[in-house]
Structures are given as C-alpha cells and as structure tokens.
Amino acid sequence: MTTDIENTKTVQAWLKGLEDQSGVSRDEGLQRVAVLQDFCALVDKEPDQIIAECLREVEGGKKIRAKGRRFYADRITEFESSIGGGAGEKRQMGNYIRSFLIHNGVLLQTSPLS
C-alpha cells in the first residue's frame, strides 16, 4: 500500500465533499485523511479499493454492495476500539472513516452513542 493517498480519486471526492457540504477546510480535511490512512493500514486496502468493494457499477449509476458495506462498517467499529482515548474521541475517528464512505456514495448510518 502506498503512503500517499491524498491524490486518489475517492479521497479527492471526499475532500471536495467535506469542503462543499460541510465547510471543512482543505487543511482540516487533510487531518482526516491521516486518520483514513491509519484505517487503510488496518484493512490493508487503498481508499479506491475500499469504495470499489462497497459499490458496483450498474446501468445508470452505482449500486451498493451490501456485503462490502457490512464488512467495512464492522472494520470501522474495530478501528474505533483500537484507538486510545474516550468514547467520544474513538467515535470521532470512526466517523471520519464513515464520512469518507458517505461522501463517496456509500449510505451508512451508525448507532447513537449510549
């Protein structure tokens, strides 16, 4: 796996989405990318591969691969558990990864913190 994921298609789409929809600056976005990089290391996949495993091309658009989405939803939960810090901080890191998937068209919802 390469260490420079910033220029991949899906990370670029994410950064643009963060900026356009949520007003997250480029610099702030790059801090999220560093978290994504850790996640990519955990699953040993490139960002584009992750999205490709969650979506497939169909006539007129893309369709979610339920199995892929479920797989990564579970890996994100594992990723959260593997991080130090409080529950809120762990969830925040996990949500960065969820945000990456969501901005690339993978519908993903998560449980509220109890």
Place this chain on the structure above:
Amino acid sequence: MEFKEVVGRRRSIRYFLPWRPVERDKVQTILEAARLASRAGNADFARAIVVERDALSKADLASLTLPVNAGMIEMAPIHIYWWGDLKAFARDMPSRAAEQVDMGILNISHGWTHTFINEVAYPQVVQAFSSDEVLCAKVTGCEAGLAISQALLAAVDEGLGTMLCTYPEEPARQVLGVPDSWTSLWVQFVGYPAESWEAGGQRPRPPLGELFHEGKYGQPFRGTEEGAARLRAEKMIQDPAPFSWRKEEVRAVSRMLGLPEE
C-alpha cells in the same frame, strides 16, 4: 395546538433523544387519531404494531434495520409498524355498511339500503376492488395512508418528533407475527426530538398552482395573497428551509449522539 399550526409544524424528525421514553398515553393518542380517520366502507384498512425499541432483542432489531432506517431505528424509543390489511374492504364493508344503514349514517336519501349493499355495492364494487391486486393495493394504501397521516399529526400535537421510513417486510412479518393478508407500509418512528422542532424549516414545496388545478388539468388553482397571509398568521405556512443556523445545529446534534458530523 390549533390544527393549522400542527400541520405547519409537522416535519420528518430524524434525530431523537434515545434515552427519553414516550409516555404511553401519547402513543395511545397517536393510535386513536389513526383509528378515527376517514376510511372507505368503515373498513379496518390500517393496522399497526407498536414496538418499544428496548423491548426488541438485538437480533430482532437488527433484522428490522435497513441502511436507510438504521440511525432512526436505534434513536427512536417507539416504532409503530404500519400495515395495510388487504382483506379489510371485502371482509368489513358489508356488515359495517349495514350497521351504518341501521344507525342512520347511510340513508335512503343517498340510495343506501340493505338490498343495495348486498346485491349491488358488495358484489359490483367491493368484490371487484378486492379481486384486482392493483386496485386493492391502491385502495388499501390510500385508506391506511389517511390513518397514518392523522397519526403523524397527533404525534406533532403531543410535542413529539416523528417520521415515516421503510422497513423490511419479510423480517418484520417474522418478528411481529402479522397475518398473511397484511402488507407492509411504513414504520413511524416516535420520540422526543433531539433537534429543534423547526428541524431546519418548512420543507420546500412547489407552489399551490403547480400541484393543484382548477376546472381541468393545466389550469392552476390560484390562491389569494390574503389567504396566504392568514395561513402565515395562523402558522400553517412557516419560515421555509434553509435556516442560516441549520448546519451548525446538525453538527452539534450529531456530535452529541456520536453520529458523523461532516
């Protein structure tokens, strides 16, 4: 709350306080509002199973979860699974109509008699509707929808947040044990809102004349400025989305609940 304001305040609420239970009498009010809705032939089209989220096993909750309802199903303490009974019209109409003839609700002045019900209305109308799958689904969905709409408004009137969402039919059949003749409609999530009741403002809708016509198709219904002003004063028409502070609100609520913020 006055009726027009209830209509004006209704929004799909998507953030609920997961820890705050809903009082039983409020759920009862929602169901009563549905029970008393208009319905063809006074038949029992709308059916519902009320479920307390915390009474569901983890496995059952998971089987009722879809990607599009996953957040709400875990946040909302009450789920009302709405179903339409496809057999309702044929089963209920003859006896209910006869009862209404006897009660002076359906009268000779409008042509209603026991003979008309048994020899004309039932065989020619009700049976025809019920034996045609598309017509039956259309009537059942429309009639149950009237009840569901009242249930939504009742929830708003009780100060609750509510919204409709989809649920998986077959798993729901298994978990809830409903009869085969029921068809799945919507799940109504109910709880105390974690977002403000405005939820970002009244949703954009096309103008009245674009949706509704007068005399015939293509001739837009024209309201008056005075009419619109009165509806604004009576709070049916409210400030439309977007609100300048909405995105900040969503971020704050998402952060509080641990949901993705951006």
